[in-house]
Amino acid sequence: MDELTRRQLIVAGGGSALGVALAGGGYALGHRDGEQSELASQQDTVSFHGLHQAGIVTPAQDRLVFGAFDLTAETAGEVRELLRAWTDAAVAMTAGHTVGPIPGPPESPPVDTGEAVGLPASQLTITFGLGASVFERNGEDRFGLAARRPALLAPLGALPGEQLEAQISEGDLCVQACANDPQVAFHAVRNLARLARGAASLRWAQLGFGRTSSTTSDQVTLRNLQGFKDGTNNLRGNDEQEMRKFVWVGPDEPQRWFRDGTYMVTRRIRMFIEAWDRDQLSDQERTIGRFKASGAPLTGHREHDPIDLSARTADGELVIPAKAHIRLASSSDNGGQRILRRGYSFTDGIDPVTGELDAGLFFVCFQRNPHTQFVAIQRRLGVSDGLNEYIQHRSSALFAIPPGSRPGGFVAQGLFSNT
Amino acid sequence: MDELTRRQLIVAGGGSALGVALAGGGYALGHRDGEQSELASQQDTVSFHGLHQAGIVTPAQDRLVFGAFDLTAETAGEVRELLRAWTDAAVAMTAGHTVGPIPGPPESPPVDTGEAVGLPASQLTITFGLGASVFERNGEDRFGLAARRPALLAPLGALPGEQLEAQISEGDLCVQACANDPQVAFHAVRNLARLARGAASLRWAQLGFGRTSSTTSDQVTLRNLQGFKDGTNNLRGNDEQEMRKFVWVGPDEPQRWFRDGTYMVTRRIRMFIEAWDRDQLSDQERTIGRFKASGAPLTGHREHDPIDLSARTADGELVIPAKAHIRLASSSDNGGQRILRRGYSFTDGIDPVTGELDAGLFFVCFQRNPHTQFVAIQRRLGVSDGLNEYIQHRSSALFAIPPGSRPGGFVAQGLFSNT
Numbered sequence: 136m137d138e139l140t141r142r143q144l145i146v147a148g149g150g151s152a153l154g155v156a157l158a159g160g161g162y163a164l165g166h167r168d169g170e171q172s173e174l175a176s177q178q179d180t181v182s183f184h185g186l187h188q189a190g191i192v193t194p195a196q197d198r199l200v201f202g203a204f205d206l207t208a209e210t211a212g213e214v215r216e217l218l219r220a221w222t223d224a225a226v227a228m229t230a231g232h233t234v235g236p237i238p239g240p241p242e243s244p245p246v247d248t249g250e251a252v253g254l255p256a257s258q259l260t261i262t263f264g265l266g267a268s269v270f271e272r273n274g275e276d277r278f279g280l281a282a283r284r285p286a287l288l289a290p291l292g293a294l295p296g297e298q299l300e301a302q303i304s305e306g307d308l309c310v311q312a313c314a315n316d317p318q319v320a321f322h323a324v325r326n327l328a329r330l331a332r333g334a335a336s337l338r339w340a341q342l343g344f345g346r347t348s349s350t351t352s353d354q355v356t357l358r359n360l361q362g363f364k365d366g367t368n369n370l371r372g373n374d375e376q377e378m379r380k381f382v383w384v385g386p387d388e389p390q391r392w393f394r395d396g397t398y399m400v401t402r403r404i405r406m407f408i409e410a411w412d413r414d415q416l417s418d419q420e421r422t423i424g425r426f427k428a429s430g431a432p433l434t435g436h437r438e439h440d441p442i443d444l445s446a447r448t449a450d451g452e453l454v455i456p457a458k459a460h461i462r463l464a465s466s467s468d469n470g471g472q473r474i475l476r477r478g479y480s481f482t483d484g485i486d487p488v489t490g491e492l493d494a495g496l497f498f499v500c501f502q503r504n505p506h507t508q509f510v511a512i513q514r515r516l517g518v519s520d521g522l523n524e525y526i527q528h529r530s531s532a533l534f535a536i537p538p539g540s541r542p543g544g545f546v547a548q549g550l551f552s553n554t
Numbered sequence: 555m556d557e558l559t560r561r562q563l564i565v566a567g568g569g570s571a572l573g574v575a576l577a578g579g580g581y582a583l584g585h586r587d588g589e590q591s592e593l594a595s596q597q598d599t600v601s602f603h604g605l606h607q608a609g610i611v612t613p614a615q616d617r618l619v620f621g622a623f624d625l626t627a628e629t630a631g632e633v634r635e636l637l638r639a640w641t642d643a644a645v646a647m648t649a650g651h652t653v654g655p656i657p658g659p660p661e662s663p664p665v666d667t668g669e670a671v672g673l674p675a676s677q678l679t680i681t682f683g684l685g686a687s688v689f690e691r692n693g694e695d696r697f698g699l700a701a702r703r704p705a706l707l708a709p710l711g712a713l714p715g716e717q718l719e720a721q722i723s724e725g726d727l728c729v730q731a732c733a734n735d736p737q738v739a740f741h742a743v744r745n746l747a748r749l750a751r752g753a754a755s756l757r758w759a760q761l762g763f764g765r766t767s768s769t770t771s772d773q774v775t776l777r778n779l780q781g782f783k784d785g786t787n788n789l790r791g792n793d794e795q796e797m798r799k800f801v802w803v804g805p806d807e808p809q810r811w812f813r814d815g816t817y818m819v820t821r822r823i824r825m826f827i828e829a830w831d832r833d834q835l836s837d838q839e840r841t842i843g844r845f846k847a848s849g850a851p852l853t854g855h856r857e858h859d860p861i862d863l864s865a866r867t868a869d870g871e872l873v874i875p876a877k878a879h880i881r882l883a884s885s886s887d888n889g890g891q892r893i894l895r896r897g898y899s900f901t902d903g904i905d906p907v908t909g910e911l912d913a914g915l916f917f918v919c920f921q922r923n924p925h926t927q928f929v930a931i932q933r934r935l936g937v938s939d940g941l942n943e944y945i946q947h948r949s950s951a952l953f954a955i956p957p958g959s960r961p962g963g964f965v966a967q968g969l970f971s972n973t
Contacts, residue, residue: 198736198763200901237846237847238835238845238846238847239835240835241834241835241836241839242834242835242836243834243835244831244832244833244834244835245781245831245835245838245846247781248779248780248781248827248831249777249780249781249782249846249847250777250778250779250780250781250899251777252777252781252847253774253776253777302906303903316764317617317736317763317764318763318764318776318777318899321763321764321779321899321901321913325779325827325911325913328911329828329831336909337904337909337910337911338904339903339904340901340903340904340911341903342761342763342901342902342903344617344736344737344740344761344763345735345736345737345740355672357672357737358668358669358670358671358672358737359669360667360669360740360744361667361668361669362664362666362667362668362669362671363668408667408744409748412663412664412667412748413663414663415660415661415662415663416657416658416659416660416661416662416663416664417660417661419664420660426657427656427657427664427668428656428657428668428671480669480737480740482619482740482759482761483761483902483903484722484758484759484760484761484902485756485757485758485759487721490755490756491756492744492747492756492759494740494744
């Protein structure tokens with residue numbers, strides 16, 4: 136046995152065979168104490184394996200910890216071994232296990248950092264991605280992988296209104312850890328960072344404390360920090376036809392290894408919430424194009440009522456104004472383009488420059504073509520969206536999300552065949 | 555009706571009397587949709603009122619948002635009115651209500667920012683405190699309140715090993731919001747900051763994503779980011795005798811208005827987790843004085859086994875080393891002094907200087923005498939604790955926590971009588 140479930144560790148009494156096996160050398164195991172009551176939901180695991188990676192169409196969990204990494208590895212072989220080690224650890228952690236035996240030998244550093252011991256799996260998903268810089272950096276083919284670059288993994292280009300901070304943008308690799316317990320998600324990113332030592336180091340990280348987007352049709356739409364329901368018209372991960380149309384990279388992808396993958400865009404969107412909070416309700420509602428309390432479009436009464444972009448008042452004014460966010464973001468005004476969002480609210484204390492709360496939305500979206508989907512939509516929004524007065528995009532990243540892996544394999548394995 | 559429970563808002567159908575009453579002007583109310591399933595636990599409120607403030611002996615909730623404020627008010631009357639307004643809002647929010655009607659009049663900014671609409675009360679507690687600077691700043695009696703200063707509300711003084719950042723230390727006022735949903739806690743601090751406009755502004759804020767300390771005897775001990783159970787020997791808020799002995803300010807307090815209050819100390823403790831993670835297990839365990847897996851003292855087998863500080867190995871070595879954290883922190887080695895801890899794990903991204911994770915423990919404790927309790931214990935720890943190699947205190951604050959209020963009253967009301 137080389138790994139324990141976090142629960143097994145806890146429920147293993149000191150006198151059980153398991154307890155004795157691992158308690159050698161004078162090391163006691165955990166005891167149940169009162170933990171049982173906090174471990175009511177043990178069935179809450181999401182399989183790591185599959186045609187696609189988990190954490191994309193998976194019903195959005197409550198909390199996020201996101202990490203972007205810079206590779207310090209110098210060969211494709213080292214990158215491959217990192218992804219293999221990460222995959223093994225992710226398989227263990229998403230199943231509710233530690234990444235190694237606990238307690239482990241006393242004369243070695245613990246293989247698992249331990250803070251998730253006693254916590255349930257919490258529907259943890261871990262999703263890995265590759266940045267364009269893995270394939271080319273400053274014109275250099277760092278790892279000899281340039282010929283295997285996914286076709287659309289090219290810089291998004293400058294977008295209107297953004298004010299990006301390079302040190303919290305992009306990255307060679309990314310790890311998106313979503314879970315219903317933030318400590319479980321934190322534990323995952325931390326232990327992957329630890330396993331990466333010598334091959335990659337954390338470049339930036341972001342904690343998301345509350346989900347906004349629903350990713351399946353049975354999830355309630357929650358509210359973002361502007362107080363509005365966010366993501367009412369999101370794509371739904373349980374609609375396979377829409378996923379094939381908008382999210383999964385299809386058979387037209389020349390890089391065979393990348394088929395069934397997708398592209399992830401992240402944007403750290405700072406909200407100027409103090410300014411927003413001073414705005415009158417009717418202005419807020421015209422800015423979004425929805426009623427705040429119900430989430431209904433201004434042309435409807437219920438959240439999911441259809442949006443009538445052509446409706447006008449008796450005075451001839453558009454009911455949903457020309458600059459309203461939902462008009463500019465609507466697929467009917469964007470050539471039918473849509474994206475699968477998975478956003479989380481964040482707060483990181485006080486902005487030292489303005490003295491205001493540094494808070495907003497860590498926007499994550501998935502699509503099969505970031506340039507005709509996210510970029511096209513954002514280009515319109517960045518120019519005309521009335522919301523721009525109250526938000527600013529401060530970081531940006533694009534990652535190719537490889538397809539899922541099979542038991543015994545590892546993420547992006549196809550990238551390395553014959554290298 | 556001037557406030558709605560967040561749930562009432564959601565469950566009020568469009569055609570109900572309540573819905574009609576509030577839907578005037580074309581504003582639709584929220585609908586149930588699928589929300590009901592996420593509102594299973596509606597009874598999870600903690601009363602704001604009582605002899606003592608809530609959030610001290612209350613069983614520790616899962617999440618924390620903490621805010622420290624600088625007063626911009628110029629008179630005691632303005633401070634009093636702020637505390638009155640804050641109390642009214644806290645009473646509403648801890649009961650699961652919004653701070654004002656929703657949707658409210660369209661031509662005004664919304665009174666409530668809205669992001670907690672649809673979320674249950676989540677055992678929200680809001681605890682208010684006053685810093686020493688309310689009573690004296692740079693030798694000046696800013697508000698004419700110096701004569702009413704709680705007897706022990708004096709600076710903690712420099713402590714060994716700390717490296718404090720002034721901009722995230724101290725403050726005139728504090729708000730500790732604890733809840734089982736971080737969005738509910740965030741909403742509370744944000745809306746109180748909003749209500750304070752013109753009288754106080756946020757100085758610093760801290761999100762705590764996971765509780766460590768148990769504050770009652772029926773709470774399981776959770777793990778901090780060093781992977782150890784934290785707070786096994788914490789005082790228990792449901793032990794009234796210990797609370798009177800160690801936490802509540804008693805009849806010896808000359809300021810009558812402050813009796814039944816307490817003192818809060820906060821310390822943002824950065825953990826150097828990369829260095830910690832490289833340390834071997836047996837060193838980690840000797841540093842703490844406990845086994846990592848079980849939480850048992852090195853002289854025991856189970857978490858709650860007694861600590862034997864005099865036990866020696868066959869070689870004559872102390873089993874719990876001289877510099878072990880639990881030895882130096884133990885009440886028997888500190889003249890019997892104890893404190894009630896309520897700490898939370900935090901992470902705030904990457905330290906731009908070191909490139910390491912900026913993560914650790916936001917330590918909060920309550921005691922009736924911060925100088926003979928927290929300071930005396932920390933002075934010993936700061937000098938000798940083996941843990942100092944792996945942690946550093948980066949912020950510090952001391953607040954007088956007034957007693958609880960009664961319905962119709964407000965927090966610290968006694969401070970202002972005859973002013």
